[in-house]
Amino acid sequence: MSMIQCRSIGLDGGLLTITATRRPRAGRADVKCSVPGSPAVAERMQQVVRLARHTEPRFDSREQVVLSLDRAPDEGARDWELAAVLADRIVRGVFTPQREVVANGWSDAWHLGRIDGRQLAGTPDGVLLGGADGVPHLGALNGQADPGAGVSSARAWFPMYSGGEHDGLGWVEVSVRPLARAGQVEDDPVSVPDVDAVRQAQVAAVLAGARHFDGRGQGQWRTTVRFGEPRFAGNSYELALVMADRMARGREFAARGRVIATGASSAWHAGRVESVEALAPKCALIAREAGPGDRVLLPKEWENALPQGMRDALRARGASLACVERIGII
Amino acid sequence: MLGSLIKSTLESTLRRPLRQPEFDASRLGSVAIALPAPNGLTVPAACAAVLVDRGGRSRRQAAGTRIAAHDGETAWCVHPGPYTCELLPFAAAPEIGLRVHFAIDASDPRATHQRFDLFLASEAGCSVELAGFVELAQTALQRELAQGNLELPPCTTLDEWNAFRTGFNQLLYTRFGVTVDDCVPVDLGPANDYAAMLDARLAARLDAIKAPPAAREQAPGAAPVPEAFVPACEDARALRRLFLELPCLMCAVRMAVMPADQGRFRQHQELLRRLDLVSLAVGTMPALELAAPGQPLAQDEQLRRARHSRRAAAALDEAWALLARLKVAGEAPLDTLFDEADRIVANLETEAGARRAISAREVERDSELEEA
Numbered sequence: 001m002s003m004i005q006c007r008s009i010g011l012d013g014g015l016l017t018i019t020a021t022r023r024p025r026a027g028r029a030d031v032k033c034s035v036p037g038s039p040a041v042a043e044r045m046q047q048v049v050r051l052a053r054h055t056e057p058r059f060d061s062r063e064q065v066v067l068s069l070d071r072a073p074d075e076g077a078r079d080w081e082l083a084a085v086l087a088d089r090i091v092r093g094v095f096t097p098q099r100e101v102v103a104n105g106w107s108d109a110w111h112l113g114r115i116d117g118r119q120l121a122g123t124p125d126g127v128l129l130g131g132a133d134g135v136p137h138l139g140a141l142n143g144q145a146d147p148g149a150g151v152s153s154a155r156a157w158f159p160m161y162s163g164g165e166h167d168g169l170g171w172v173e174v175s176v177r178p179l180a181r182a183g184q185v186e187d188d189p190v191s192v193p194d195v196d197a198v199r200q201a202q203v204a205a206v207l208a209g210a211r212h213f214d215g216r217g218q219g220q221w222r223t224t225v226r227f228g229e230p231r232f233a234g235n236s237y238e239l240a241l242v243m244a245d246r247m248a249r250g251r252e253f254a255a256r257g258r259v260i261a262t263g264a265s266s267a268w269h270a271g272r273v274e275s276v277e278a279l280a281p282k283c284a285l286i287a288r289e290a291g292p293g294d295r296v297l298l299p300k301e302w303e304n305a306l307p308q309g310m311r312d313a314l315r316a317r318g319a320s321l322a323c324v325e326r327i328g329i330i
Numbered sequence: 331m332l333g334s335l336i337k338s339t340l341e342s343t344l345r346r347p348l349r350q351p352e353f354d355a356s357r358l359g360s361v362a363i364a365l366p367a368p369n370g371l372t373v374p375a376a377c378a379a380v381l382v383d384r385g386g387r388s389r390r391q392a393a394g395t396r397i398a399a400h401d402g403e404t405a406w407c408v409h410p411g412p413y414t415c416e417l418l419p420f421a422a423a424p425e426i427g428l429r430v431h432f433a434i435d436a437s438d439p440r441a442t443h444q445r446f447d448l449f450l451a452s453e454a455g456c457s458v459e460l461a462g463f464v465e466l467a468q469t470a471l472q473r474e475l476a477q478g479n480l481e482l483p484p485c486t487t488l489d490e491w492n493a494f495r496t497g498f499n500q501l502l503y504t505r506f507g508v509t510v511d512d513c514v515p516v517d518l519g520p521a522n523d524y525a526a527m528l529d530a531r532l533a534a535r536l537d538a539i540k541a542p543p544a545a546r547e548q549a550p551g552a553a554p555v556p557e558a559f560v561p562a563c564e565d566a567r568a569l570r571r572l573f574l575e576l577p578c579l580m581c582a583v584r585m586a587v588m589p590a591d592q593g594r595f596r597q598h599q600e601l602l603r604r605l606d607l608v609s610l611a612v613g614t615m616p617a618l619e620l621a622a623p624g625q626p627l628a629q630d631e632q633l634r635r636a637r638h639s640r641r642a643a644a645a646l647d648e649a650w651a652l653l654a655r656l657k658v659a660g661e662a663p664l665d666t667l668f669d670e671a672d673r674i675v676a677n678l679e680t681e682a683g684a685r686r687a688i689s690a691r692e693v694e695r696d697s698e699l700e701e702a
Contacts, residue, residue: 061680147421318478329515
């Protein structure tokens with residue numbers, strides 16, 4: 001029997017806490033929910049959790065998950081839905097967040113994994129927000145593209161290291177939308193909001209080079225690139241950017257978890273991956289952050305200098321590591 | 331003289347084989363893998379005949395012989411291939427695929443049953459088209475990848491690729507009885523243009539918003555209508571599969587593991603015992619449309635029962651995939667695999683029990699009582 005907690009911010013601004021416990025099923029219902037004084041919300045919670053489970057590939061009938069909300073949410077409030085779904089996943093080990101989860105989001109299509117929006121105003125720090133500008137569907141927690149959306153977006157993570165206390169994994173997200181059919185002959189438009197002109201030009205050049213190597217994707221897409229933290233230095237994010245772009249364009253095998261990559265190149269048009277600086281601290285950072293299903297990609301030059309036992313430690317956690325000299329298969 | 335001529339002509343007419351029943355073998359080996367064959371047909375060159383009786387027992391006849399089906403036997407003409415197909419390992423990545431060359435396994439003298447023959451008996455229904463078969467294989471592959479039982483990560487290295495190939499070959503052999511001759515990653519960009527797909531998706535969404543509901547219903551071929559779920563058909567198909575395949579699966583599970591110690595032996599025995607009980611439950615399953623003898627069951631409860639049957643059949647698919655993993659695994663990961671087996675058998679038990687129940691309430695009644 002194990003127990004975890006997930007929180008959500010209520011309409012009144014106070015925190016709601018969902019406690020999830022897992023225990024042997026013993027002939028009972030697969031999901032049991034309780035909300036003090038509000039059986040209707042409990043029923044909706046059971047429905048939400050059951051629907052969201054349809055997006056999981058593995059089904060286990062041996063366990064029962066009991067979810068309980070510490071107080072009844074306000075009339076009409078639905079932001080607790082995302083927290084309930086995540087609590088159900090965390091307690092079964094389907095989703096393994098690095099820190100305590102505070103999540104707000106609701107959906108009318110949980111069975112598709114879609115998260116339609118949130119009622120919460122503003123964007124407080126450290127809160128997982130459902131909706132188009134936050135987490136638009138459950139797969140996006142691992143950076144995967146939504147198989148049902150008209151705009152394909154994928155994320156990849158890269159270690160940000162400066163020796164300060166803000167070191168951690170940053171993400172880059174590539175969204176692609178097909179160019180209008182009218183056969184416009186223009187350069188592939190790439191927009192990168194929130195960064196300076198130099199960085200914008202660099203991102204556009206990297207994408208152009210990598211797509212040239214790929215042989216496809218030129219003149220097809222309108223591209224938007226976003227960074228989780230737009231203020232950083234260096235170019236070791238390039239490999240993560242290229243991987244996110246390939247995933248968004250549906251041209252890369254998928255990882256079950258996140259793709260965590262570091263690497264740069266002076267020749268993306270040849271698909272080459274070159275070494276970057278700060279091997280030791282970045283490896284330590286990755287070893288700390290990687291979780292089950294994650295795929296770690298490092299430059300080939302790092303292979304012989306990797307910290308001892310890193311590969312095994314990652315494998316023991318369910319992540320895998322590859323040192324690559326070129327993008328693409330093998 | 332004339333008399334003897336007439337006599338010899340008559341004799342040769344009598345001795346000549348009976349007129350061949352009509353059978354079009356031209357599609358075999360290219361777009362069709364197996365076609366139902368009429369009794370009395372001479373098996374075409376390069377093909378084999380598979381005859382299956384009502385209980386699922388099968389036998390084969392070689393090319394050139396004439397199909398002589400006993401009472402209750404169904405015959406298929408099977409072309410061993412080779413066949414070529416393209417599989418999509420990830421639905422979210424339509425521009426990268428695998429080109430697979432495979433062949434139907436010749437009958438293996440060591441095996442007590444031929445897996446492909448079992449596939450014909452339990453899943454084929456009528457004919458086995460290449461396209462339909464490829465879809466089944468793709469579903470099996472995608473599920474194994476999604477569960478992490480096979481790995482095909484971004485920037486796959488050579489070692490990872492080889493491990494994948496071993497697992498994939500064994501999966502297709504264990505699940506369908508086909509051997510993979512070759513498998514290479516392939517760029518499907520020209521065939522599956524993702525930009526065009528997304529464009530169509532966006533256009534469809536726009537149309538759905540613009541067009542009035544009446545016009546939307548009449549728009550032909552706007553979106554492929556999903557195959558209707560007919561409870562009686564789904565239920566019959568799923569139960570037939572469970573009925574035929576569980577005994578063969580048990581037999582294979584028994585042989586796949588050689589228990590190293592007493593603890594493992596007990597675990598193995600327990601697993602087989604539970605599978606046996608599931609098999610018994612399937613064999614004695616009450617009719618879909620009856621709550622009790624002579625008592626009809628409500629339509630929505632029939633639908634619920636059929637859904638449980640289908641989920642049980644899905645667990646059966648997972649069990650075949652697990653058997654493939656057992657075969658390639660060494661001693662080391664056996665703990666994980668036995669835990670997986672425990673999960674799959676528990677799912678089979680749960681679904682079979684729920685299929686038997688006459689209402690959803692009954693399934694969860696025990697818990698209500700206990701917690702009240």
